[in-house]
Amino acid sequence: MKILLLANFGMGLYNFRKELLEELIQQRNEVYISLPNDEYVPKLKSLGCFYLETELERRGTNPLKDSKLFFNYIKLIKRIKPDLVLTYTIKPNVYGGLACRVTNTPYITNITGLGTSLENKSMIQKITMLLYKIGLKKASCLFFQNDTNLKFFMTNQITNNKTRLVPGSGVNTYHHSFENYPEDDQKIRFLFIGRMMKAKGVDELFKAASIIKEKYPNTQFDLVGGYEEDYQQQLADLQNSGIITYHGQQENVHSFIRKSHATILPSHHEGTANVLLESASAGRPVLASRVPGCKETFNEGISGLGFEVKNVDSLVAAIEKFINMPYEQKQEMGIAGRKKMEKEYDRKIVINAYLDEINKIVRRGNYELI
Known part of the structure; x- marks a missing residue:
């Protein structure tokens, strides 16, 4: 099975989703990642991911550049032909989701937070909500990291898709092991x-x-x-x-x-x-x-x-x-x-939630999760 991840930077993907990538690769899936090139790309490739560079301005609002991103995602999906796409953060969620709709590709979206564009009432907020409605319409499942964000999307009728609440990205309790409290309390x-x-x-x-x-x-x-x-x-x-x-x-x-x-x-x-x-x-x-x-x-x-x-x-x-x-x-x-x-908040909770939703898509599409 081919799985494509769309994200906006390598640090978040490596630090918070490495264990999910490792699990998908261990199950002998072909895992592709698409994001701008940065210092974390070699680390992601060392896990066994196939890297595809995509230019993306995380905080920019240039409609021409955003439309270019959308068409790049379409080309990418047509070239890779993934069985499933996972998207993270606003632009990959919106334009990646829309590209999946156009190419009739199953996708799962993770709402990692509302972001400034949705937090503040403005014309930007209205545009962002409209883009989200378009981009998320055919998502197989939407993961939310807190209940307030989930209620915001429901109250504003941004989506009526299946939703699932997960404890953020979770935390690797082994890597972030318990440390004895500092003995020196003077400073x-x-x-x-x-x-x-x-x-x-x-x-x-x-x-x-x-x-x-x-x-x-x-x-x-x-x-x-x-x-x-x-x-x-x-x-x-x-x-x-x-x-x-x-x-x-x-x-x-x-x-x-x-x-x-x-x-x-x-x-x-x-x-x-x-x-x-x-x-x-x-x-x-x-x-x-x-x-x-x-x-x-x-x-x-x-x-x-x-x-x-x-x-x-x-x-x-x-x-x-x-x-x-x-x-x-x-x-x-x-x-x-x-x-x-x-x-x-153990990260295994998040990984199991993803595997559960992926397996549901596999069963619906008669894919073979190798």
Whole structure:
């Protein structure tokens, strides 16, 4: 059986869907991946995937370039003749789904989050919803990563397809193994992992870190992630003033999680926040905005603390509350988070959901899952 995956970048495919790719390949399927060329492509190819380069602007809104992507997907599907297509993120979901409709190819779509284009009421939102309606119409199944996103699609009548709720991309609890809590509590290290962009709440984080550092000099704010927007000068200024320590893009985030006392994510919206899953799996409490995709990943006061989105005062209050907790309570929060990941967010749950839906398509189409 030939299976084609359409995605917008290699990092997400490798870090969060590697186990699914490995399982499909182990079952002797031919697995093709289509995405822009980046440093993760060699790693994906080393798994046994066949790579097909596709140019794609993740955040662009140029209709000519998007129509070109659509026609490229049609050509690709006609050339490969996949038995099934799996799509991830907005543009592959929309234009890949539409290409599958045109070529009469079965496809499964994963809604990895609403994204800014759907979160904010605007003309862009209306256009995006219309494109989704067209692109998702014939999908065999839609995977959603949180219940709020699912209800948004239903309420706005974007789709009436079969839907299935999965725990995000899940977390590899073996790779993100449990780590003993740091013994040194004299300097409390907070960790942010994510792209430097407004939607991840970095503006609120910068202000909160400045307030906390002045009041609690024995804190450290480690930031890990590449630039998505122009924050280079601001990061440099904050680092020079000793408010943050910026580590740039890092391949191994687990080593940073191990050294931290808690992970902070002030994101404005998420599908399901992978960094919170990975941190909790390693036994670290999480501090996160109370938005869909974040609030489900922790139990308030047990494995993490929530705060109001886009609210610096609320973020500062949550950080202060955590700082003033007894060491043993912080340690217990980490242990509770690990147990939650093992029970509710193990990546095997997501893989089994995919295999179940793929097998249903196989039975309907009389394909042979080799």
